[in-house]
Amino acid sequence: MMYLIGILITIFLVVIIVQIGKVNELTARLRGEKQAAQDGNDWNAKLMLLFMVAFLVGSVWSAIYYKDYMLGYGPNLLASEHAVGIQFAFNITLFFTGIVFVITQILLFVFSYMYRYREDRKAEFISHDNKLEIVWTAIPAFVMALLVVLGLVEWNKSMADVGENEKPVGYVSLEESDREDTYLEIEATGKQFGWILRHPGKDGKLGEKDYTLIDDATNELGLVFDDPKNIDDIVISDELVLPVGQKIRARITSRDVLHNFDIPHFYVKMDAIPGIPTHFVFTPTMTTESYRDHLSQFPEWNVPADPDDPEGPKRWEAFEYELACAELCGKGHYSMRRIVRVVTLEEYNEWLTKNEEKSFYLTNVRGKLGDPFINKKLSIEERIDRRNKEKDAEKKKDDAPAPDAAPSTTPATPETPTTPETNTEGNTLNNSSSSENSNGTTTIGGEVKNIIEKATEEVKKEGEEAKGLIDTPKDGGH
Numbered sequence: 244m245m246y247l248i249g250i251l252i253t254i255f256l257v258v259i260i261v262q263i264g265k266v267n268e269l270t271a272r273l274r275g276e277k278q279a280a281q282d283g284n285d286w287n288a289k290l291m292l293l294f295m296v297a298f299l300v301g302s303v304w305s306a307i308y309y310k311d312y313m314l315g316y317g318p319n320l321l322a323s324e325h326a327v328g329i330q331f332a333f334n335i336t337l338f339f340t341g342i343v344f345v346i347t348q349i350l351l352f353v354f355s356y357m358y359r360y361r362e363d364r365k366a367e368f369i370s371h372d373n374k375l376e377i378v379w380t381a382i383p384a385f386v387m388a389l390l391v392v393l394g395l396v397e398w399n400k401s402m403a404d405v406g407e408n409e410k411p412v413g414y415v416s417l418e419e420s421d422r423e424d425t426y427l428e429i430e431a432t433g434k435q436f437g438w439i440l441r442h443p444g445k446d447g448k449l450g451e452k453d454y455t456l457i458d459d460a461t462n463e464l465g466l467v468f469d470d471p472k473n474i475d476d477i478v479i480s481d482e483l484v485l486p487v488g489q490k491i492r493a494r495i496t497s498r499d500v501l502h503n504f505d506i507p508h509f510y511v512k513m514d515a516i517p518g519i520p521t522h523f524v525f526t527p528t529m530t531t532e533s534y535r536d537h538l539s540q541f542p543e544w545n546v547p548a549d550p551d552d553p554e555g556p557k558r559w560e561a562f563e564y565e566l567a568c569a570e571l572c573g574k575g576h577y578s579m580r581r582i583v584r585v586v587t588l589e590e591y592n593e594w595l596t597k598n599e600e601k602s603f604y605l606t607n608v609r610g611k612l613g614d615p616f617i618n619k620k621l622s623i624e625e626r627i628d629r630r631n632k633e634k635d636a637e638k639k640k641d642d643a644p645a646p647d648a649a650p651s652t653t654p655a656t657p658e659t660p661t662t663p664e665t666n667t668e669g670n671t672l673n674n675s676s677s678s679e680n681s682n683g684t685t686t687i688g689g690e691v692k693n694i695i696e697k698a699t700e701e702v703k704k705e706g707e708e709a710k711g712l713i714d715t716p717k718d719g720g721h
């Protein structure tokens with residue numbers, strides 16, 4: 244309906260303009276051609292000035308109005324080290340081009356007005372003016388050189404690979420000075436349609452791959468299992484977990500067509516090309532949690548994330564960094580969105596410990612036909628066994644006084660959800676606790692609470708263990 248009204252109004256306007264044109268022609272014939280041409284020129288010149296004012300005011304207004312929607316302005320902080328430099332180069336460029344934009348627009352329209360046709364005026368002919376030409380060549384050349392150099396410096400910084408003496412790590416060090424010469428290498432493989440994300444595990448090294456081994460059912464990356472570096476590699480496809488303040492080297496590749504590895508908040512963007520591995524090195528500077536805290540100060544982020552659910556989480560609470568594919572790669576392109584969770588260094592080490600037993604090799608190959616280490620005891624298994632034994636021992640110790648304690652527990656208050664970080668185990672525990680709470684059985688609620696507390700303690704302990712692991716020399720035991 245709105246379209247129909249729009250079309251009718253357009254037709255109506257065209258008819259009016261045509262009619263005005265006809266009236267003008269008639270009056271011109273009555274008044275004489277010359278005078279009519281002069282009047283027409285005057286009108287056009289004045290309209291040019293009007294257009295200039297409307298255009299410049301509109302440009303400035305829209306730049307101010309939409310500023311807060313852009314990354315690097317308003318609430319949208321940039322969350323990586325190199326992004327700040329790129330933003331600086333961008334702002335400087337915008338400053339100079341902005342000045343040039345306003346000056347040239349004013350000259351264009353004001354000159355059109357000033358030098359409109361007059362019968363009594365003749366154009367002046369100047370063959371050349373050396374001084375003028377030097378000025379209008381030298382100034383732009385100087386500014387352009389400045390911008391190019393600035394851009395090049397930032398470009399080289401952003402595109403730099405890790406240094407030769409920097410070493411890859413699995414667990415990240417909590418000491419900033421120890422982290423300086425280290426990087427965490429992760430891998431993102433694009434496919435139609437999704438990202439297969441790989442973490443290196445404790446050894447900090449990604450295992451070898453061979454495309455001829457790719458099998459969608461059993462080995463979607465084509466990992467070479469003879470390579471011991473593959474034993475602890477963790478393959479995860481739903482989210483990318485990154486430690487804050489640690490240099491990350493993303494190894495980027497594709498299994499089929501062109502994709503693009505894009506994390507806008509980090510100013511990270513790189514093509515994923517089948518057959519040509521690319522990379523991007525960056526350092527996240529804000530955890531997801533601290534970014535949410537920052538956003539919570541702004542009124543526009545304090546509205547419900549889902550307009551249909553006014554009681555649901557606020558926009559800032561639902562905020563996530565995202566990894567997108569920025570190359571239109573097919574009909575399922577949109578579904579390549581993945582969450583990027585930036586966590587503290589301690590949380591990352593805990594996450595790695597927790598996910599060690601979910602390594603691709605252990606869950607898919609170990610003990611099966613074709614396992615190259617079938618009769619060997621692996622150090623990763625020893626670690627996991629030791630942790631499980633400690634877990635059991637602790638459980639026994641805690642279970643002993645439990646029967647007395649259980650009945651005396653206070654009635655279950657609705658459990659506040661544990662942090663979303665405890666994704667894998669935390670969630671299941673959490674779900675069971677809330678369902679039991681809704682049934683109103685107090686004892687079970689208390690027990691579940693115990694389990695959660697124990698799990699949290701466990702994770703804390705493993706994290707500390709992980710810290711210790713960094714100091715121990717590399718185990719060549721694999």
Ligand SMILES: [Cu+2]
Binds near residue numbers: 502573
């Ligand atoms: Cu894609």
